[in-house]
Amino acid sequence: MVEVPVPKEKWTGSIGTIELGRADGRDGSRPLRLGGARGLPFLSFEDPEARTVALAGWVADSLEDVPRPVQDAFGERVNDPVSWAMDWKERGADLICLHLTSTNPEEGDASPERAAETAMAVLRAVGLPLIVYGSGHGEKDAKVLERVGEMAKGERLLLGHAEEGAYKAAAAAAMANGHAVIGFSNLDINLAKQIVILLTDFGVGRGDVVIDPLMAALGMGLEYSYSVNERIRISALAGDSMLQVPMVCDCTPAWKAREATDDVPNGGPTLERGIWWESVTALAALLSGADIVVLGHPEAMAIVRDAVRGLRGEV
Amino acid sequence: MPTAIEIFKHLPKKNCGECRYPTCLAFAMQLANGKAKLDDCPHLSEEGRSALASSSAPPIRSVKVGVGKGAVEMGGETELYRHDKRFFHPTAFALRVTDERDEEEVDGRLAYARSLRFERVGQEMGLDLLELEYRSGDPGRFIGLVRKVADGTDLPLVLRCHDPAVMAAAVAEVRERRPLLHGADAVNLEQMAEVAKTAGCPLVLCADDLGRLADLVGMARKKGVEDLVLDPMPADPKETLERCTIIRRSAIRRTFRGLGYPIYLSIPEGRRGMVMAATAVMKYGSLLVFEELPAAQALPLMVLRQNIYTDPQVPIQVRPDLYPVNGPGPDSPLLFTTNFSLTFFTVMSDLEKSKVPVWLQVVDTEGLSVLTAYSAGKLTPESVNAALQASGAKERSRAGVLIIPGMVARMSVKLNEATGLRIVVGPKESSGLPRFLRS
Numbered sequence: 001m002v003e004v005p006v007p008k009e010k011w012t013g014s015i016g017t018i019e020l021g022r023a024d025g026r027d028g029s030r031p032l033r034l035g036g037a038r039g040l041p042f043l044s045f046e047d048p049e050a051r052t053v054a055l056a057g058w059v060a061d062s063l064e065d066v067p068r069p070v071q072d073a074f075g076e077r078v079n080d081p082v083s084w085a086m087d088w089k090e091r092g093a094d095l096i097c098l099h100l101t102s103t104n105p106e107e108g109d110a111s112p113e114r115a116a117e118t119a120m121a122v123l124r125a126v127g128l129p130l131i132v133y134g135s136g137h138g139e140k141d142a143k144v145l146e147r148v149g150e151m152a153k154g155e156r157l158l159l160g161h162a163e164e165g166a167y168k169a170a171a172a173a174a175m176a177n178g179h180a181v182i183g184f185s186n187l188d189i190n191l192a193k194q195i196v197i198l199l200t201d202f203g204v205g206r207g208d209v210v211i212d213p214l215m216a217a218l219g220m221g222l223e224y225s226y227s228v229n230e231r232i233r234i235s236a237l238a239g240d241s242m243l244q245v246p247m248v249c250d251c252t253p254a255w256k257a258r259e260a261t262d263d264v265p266n267g268g269p270t271l272e273r274g275i276w277w278e279s280v281t282a283l284a285a286l287l288s289g290a291d292i293v294v295l296g297h298p299e300a301m302a303i304v305r306d307a308v309r310g311l312r313g314e315v
Numbered sequence: 316m317p318t319a320i321e322i323f324k325h326l327p328k329k330n331c332g333e334c335r336y337p338t339c340l341a342f343a344m345q346l347a348n349g350k351a352k353l354d355d356c357p358h359l360s361e362e363g364r365s366a367l368a369s370s371s372a373p374p375i376r377s378v379k380v381g382v383g384k385g386a387v388e389m390g391g392e393t394e395l396y397r398h399d400k401r402f403f404h405p406t407a408f409a410l411r412v413t414d415e416r417d418e419e420e421v422d423g424r425l426a427y428a429r430s431l432r433f434e435r436v437g438q439e440m441g442l443d444l445l446e447l448e449y450r451s452g453d454p455g456r457f458i459g460l461v462r463k464v465a466d467g468t469d470l471p472l473v474l475r476c477h478d479p480a481v482m483a484a485a486v487a488e489v490r491e492r493r494p495l496l497h498g499a500d501a502v503n504l505e506q507m508a509e510v511a512k513t514a515g516c517p518l519v520l521c522a523d524d525l526g527r528l529a530d531l532v533g534m535a536r537k538k539g540v541e542d543l544v545l546d547p548m549p550a551d552p553k554e555t556l557e558r559c560t561i562i563r564r565s566a567i568r569r570t571f572r573g574l575g576y577p578i579y580l581s582i583p584e585g586r587r588g589m590v591m592a593a594t595a596v597m598k599y600g601s602l603l604v605f606e607e608l609p610a611a612q613a614l615p616l617m618v619l620r621q622n623i624y625t626d627p628q629v630p631i632q633v634r635p636d637l638y639p640v641n642g643p644g645p646d647s648p649l650l651f652t653t654n655f656s657l658t659f660f661t662v663m664s665d666l667e668k669s670k671v672p673v674w675l676q677v678v679d680t681e682g683l684s685v686l687t688a689y690s691a692g693k694l695t696p697e698s699v700n701a702a703l704q705a706s707g708a709k710e711r712s713r714a715g716v717l718i719i720p721g722m723v724a725r726m727s728v729k730l731n732e733a734t735g736l737r738i739v740v741g742p743k744e745s746s747g748l749p750r751f752l753r754s
Contacts, residue, residue, distance in 0.1 A: 004571050007564035042556055065668075106750065134745075178444040187657075218615060219435070220660040223622040226597070227398040234396070256664050259435075259614065266430045268610030276589070276615040283593045284619070287556075307590040310552035 006045045014038040016207055016244050017182055017292070020095065020156055021129030031156065032095060032129045034210075040233065042311040043087075044189055053286060053308050055301055056095045056131055056294040057088030058252050061110075061118050062102040067255035069274050074307035081118055081195040082125045084269040089126045091301065097131040097250070097294045098122055105142050112140075112147035119148045123155055124164045131248075133180070133292070134158040142169030158182060158248075161212060164195055171202050173313035180208045181249060187214050187224050188244075189231045196242045206245060210292065215249035218281045219257050225249075226288045235291035249285035252296040254278040262288045279303040286311070316366075319347040324336055324540075325363035326356065333357050335679050349393065352581055359549075374566040375575045377404075378517050378542045380444065380495040380602075381471025387443050389544065390577035391599035395567050398627055405624040406596045409444035409473055409618070414451045414460040421460065425467050431613050436631050436656060440617040446604045449476035454484060461485045465492065473519075473604060486514045495519060495602075497579065500547060504531055508538035508735070517542035523550075525561060529573035530664035544602065546579040555580065555591045559599040576603035586718045589616070595618050610615065630682035631656040637706035639664070643672035648752075649712040650741065652720065653680040653688050661745045669749035674712045678702040684720045696726055696733035703734060 017035040032054055039046025051053040060066055061081045070078075073155060077083040084097045090185040100114040119132055132148050134141030145159050146169065154177075161182040163191040172180040185191035185200050192213045198211055213232060229247065236243040245257075254260055259267070260277035265271055282293050286308065295301045323343040334355040336342040345351035346367075353359065353367055373593040377391030387407045394400050401545045410428050412421060425445075432441035447464055456477065463490060465472065472494040476482045482496060498519030499507035509516035518540050520531040528545055535543055548556040559578055566575035580600050582588045585606035592603050592612075597620050608616075625631055632654045640663065654677050666673055678699050680688035688694035703709055703717075717736040719726060721743035730739045743752045 001524075001695050002524040002533070002573060004525045004529055004561065004565060004574065006561060007568050007570040010403070042553065043560060044553070045561075084325060106753070130451065171390065184704075216657070216660075218622065219618045220664075221657040222619070223397070223627070224657065227396070227627060230396055231398055253664075256667070259618065264433070264614060266610055267614050268612070272609075272611035276612055280615045280619050281592050283590065284597060287594065287597050303586055306586055307552060310587055310590050311556060311594070313551060313553035 008046055009040070009237075011039060011046070013237050013239040013241070013244055015236055015246060018207055018210060018246055020180060020291070021160055023154055024154075037233075037237075037291075038239065039114060041289055045314070047205075050312050051291070053290065054094040054292045055305060055308075056097040056248075056292055056302065057085070057091070057093035057298075058294055058296045059084045059088065059122070060096050060099040060101045060248075061115070062104070062108055063100055064104070064107060065099070067252075067261070067296060069261065069271055070255065073298050082121050085122045085126045088298075089128055091298050091302065092305065093128065093262075094133060095129040095292070096122060096126060097133070099133045099135070100144055100148070101135045103137075103140055105137055105140050106117070107135075112143045115144050116147040116151045120151055125154060129158070130155070131158040131160055131292075138166045145170050145173040149177045149179055152179070153177040156180065158210060160184070162195065162199060164191065164198060167195065167198055168202065169206050170200055174208060175204055180210060182210050182212050183245075184212045184215065187216065187221070187228050189213075189228055189235065192232055193240070193242045196245060196250075200242075206241075209245045210248050211243075211245050212248045212250070215251055215253070215281065215285050217251065217254040217257050217260075218277055218284070219259055220253065222281060222284055226284050229285070229288035229290070242309070248290050248292040248293035248294065249282070249290040250294040251278050251281040251285060252294060254281040275299045275303070279307070283307055317347065319344040322346050322431045325359075325367050327358040327360070327363075328497055329358055331358065346501040374569060375563075376541070376543070376575065378544055378577050380473070380493060380517060382491070382493050384455050385443075385469055385471060386493070387471050388622070392563070392599075393567065395670070396405045397623060401626045401628070403619050403745060404601065406558070406600050407443040407602045408608070408610055408613075408620075409446045409602060409634045411440055411446045411448055411475070411606055412464060412602055413448040413603045414453070414459065418463070421463060422467075425464065428468070428470070431608070431610065433447075433614060433617060435618065435621060436633055438621060438622060442608075443600070444471045444473055446473035446475055446494075448711045449474075449478065449481055450483070454478075454481045457481060458488060461488045465489045470562060472552055473602075475501055475604075476698075479503050479508075479510050479690075482507065483513075486510060486516060488517065490514045493517070495544065495579075497521070499531060499535060501527060501531065504534050505538065508540045511540050517544060519544045521546040521548055523548035525558060525574065529571070532573050532576070543576045545574065545576050545577045546581070549580065549591065551587065552590045552594050555600075557592050557596060563599040582606065587736055590614055593619055594648060598622055620655040620706060632679075633659045635677045635679040635702055637711060638675040638677060639672075639673050640666045641670055641672040643674050645711065645713045647672045647712055648714050648716045648718055648739075649674045649676060649703075649719040649736070651676040651678055651702070653678055653683060653685055653694060654680050655680065655684045655688075658745075660685045665745045665748040666752075667681055669752040673752065674708060675717075676702055676706060678706050689723045689726070693702075694723065695722050696729040699726075699730060700733040709734075709736070
């Protein structure tokens with residue numbers, strides 16, 4: 001028989017590791033260790049160690065931006081972020097991605113204090129590591145993240161997010177209280193690198209940064225994200241130290257694609273199609289380099305968890 | 316692929332222009348980019364031709380299944396990563412029909428296969444082939460199925476049968492349609508290669524070990540069959556990803572020469588199958604044959620294929636038209652943006668988020684984003700006005716106001732002159748739209 005040599009790429013770099021969640025083991029929680037990849041995703045011949053892909057369950061403390069099928073999947077529990085997050089825990093989520101949308105100054109305008117209490121209540125109840133976002137309004141988010149950061153000192157949150165032009169507040173909130181921070185950039189490898197440089201120049205340790213290069217959903221520019229992510233990961237493995245950080249991909253925008261939620265002639269049952277829409281978006285994220293995948297629908301998480309097992313060759 | 320200069324050395328250097336390029340060097344550059352064919356040069360010497368043909372042959376053989384307009388071309392790929400240039404031949408999708416099904420079931424299956432057609436950003440998407448599988452053990456039944464399906468569809472066919480005698484009889488029915496034969500394995504290679512050679516049809520080689528697969532390639536080529544497709548028989552997503560990656564990398568990096576062929580994958584039903592399929596669309600699968608393909612999975616997979624196989628240098632464009640958002644009426648304001656898909660999707664999503672009823676006019680900018688289109692002269696007051704007139708926008712929105720992207724605020728005065736509408740400068744970033752519209 002002919003021997004086919006395994007064509008390994010000769011990578012010189014690797015992705016740094018990061019730990020999220022309490023490190024002291026109090027309340028029975030354990031930290032989540034991410035990153036460390038030494039090869040392209042799921043190629044065991046490049047990187048024999050099965051790296052962790054963490055699945056984050058999406059939770060919001062107000063319902064304006066929550067897609068209908070996601071609300072339906074959790075029923076009454078969406079009205080209480082603690083209960084919603086508990087549901088995710090029962091379904092096996094590795095961490096929770098909490099959006100404090102109640103603080104939106106154009107809607108509920110909840111106080112930073114109140115939002116931080118919500119975050120603490122979720123933390124205490126579920127005991128899983130937490131990603132925390134504000135509502136996407138710069139000035140308000142700065143106050144919200146500052147308060148959340150203070151109250152959750154020692155919990156090693158992942159704060160979202162810092163971007164070029166508005167990174168100091170999130171970075172400071174993380175640095176002051178030992179949290180990690182998400183560096184967001186808009187579909188561009190150079191911008192992804194730029195935000196890591198800005199954050200580290202500001203004083204954030206590279207081991208405290210996770211990048212979010214913006215995961216465009218299936219049918220809504222997925223090909224751009226797929227290639228940007230892939231280029232980021234390849235550059236990192238080839239030695240670009242500023243890109244050697246774990247990557248988070250939020251796949252919930254899949255629910256904004258019309259083809260995911262509208263009736264399509266011969267398109268099959270809408271809900272099932274929507275679940276696959278989010279799952280396929282997540283698969284593209286996984287194969288292009290994601291270390292954390294944020295998901296909205298519990299069925300999509302079940303599919304993606306099984307996909308991770310399958311890609312590792314586990315039954 | 317050799318460089319333009321290496322190619323140029325072998326060209327006649329007459330600069331005759333008969334290849335449609337002004338000089339031999341220009342032609343060489345097109346060849347190096349894969350945009351011209353060697354045959355376009357009428358004065359190439361035999362030595363030059365053979366030297367260039369062997370060195371410029373794509374690392375993965377191109378194999379055609381079917382004939383005419385619907386023929387499916389697989390392989391011919393030159394890249395590992397789509398951002399390096401592009402992937403050329405989108406993963407083909409086939410639905411399996413077995414000969415255990417009765418006539419009525421087969422009819423239902425064919426009707427279902429026909430129904431899986433969608434139109435998206437101006438492209439038709441659907442199933443590309445049908446696979447007919449010999450499972451019954453009754454050769455007459457299989458041949459009956461082949462005849463029936465051949466009459467009932469124009470789609471190219473895959474015949475799946477590992478009994479060379481039965482395959483020979485089945486191929487005889489549809490030989491002129493150039494079906495793909497699945498296939499040859501370690502047991503039947505000699506006879507199956509003979510069947511493929513006699514019929515002049517491409518052949519799939521099956522082995523669940525890449526070394527054995529390479530052995531089969533060597534044997535098939537020795538028998539004179541060159542149009543080959545590889546079935547590495549993965550059992551799970553991991554094997555799908557790793558085997559396809561090793562096959563593709565070996566060929567592109569030229570670390571091993573025996574595996575430079577398109578890849579066939581049989582996709583089991585269920586979730587794991589769908590994960591294997593999505594993995595194979597992204598990572599190097601050429602032809603996926605589905606045991607089952609529910610519609611709710613077909614559309615996401617076809618869109619994934621469309622996304623991944625988009626030429627990174629040619630943006631996807633949406634249809635220039637007037638789009639109603641959030642149920643607008645005659646009093647609702649009018650906005651415009653470009654037909655670059657990413658710009659459109661972003662703006663659309665932000666408009667929907669605002670919950671404010673508006674009309675969105677999409678202007679044809681050949682797929683450029685707002686600022687790029689403006690700089691390139693593809694977004695002008697005249698082109699905006701022409702788009703508004705073509706769609707009847709000014710009749711449907713009677714508010715008399717046009718909200719323009721903040722990036723092109725400097726168009727305001729001329730736009731006002733061209734359209735007669737009052738111009739309101741919107742936010743520079745689409746994300747500012749909800750707030751802007753609500754205030």
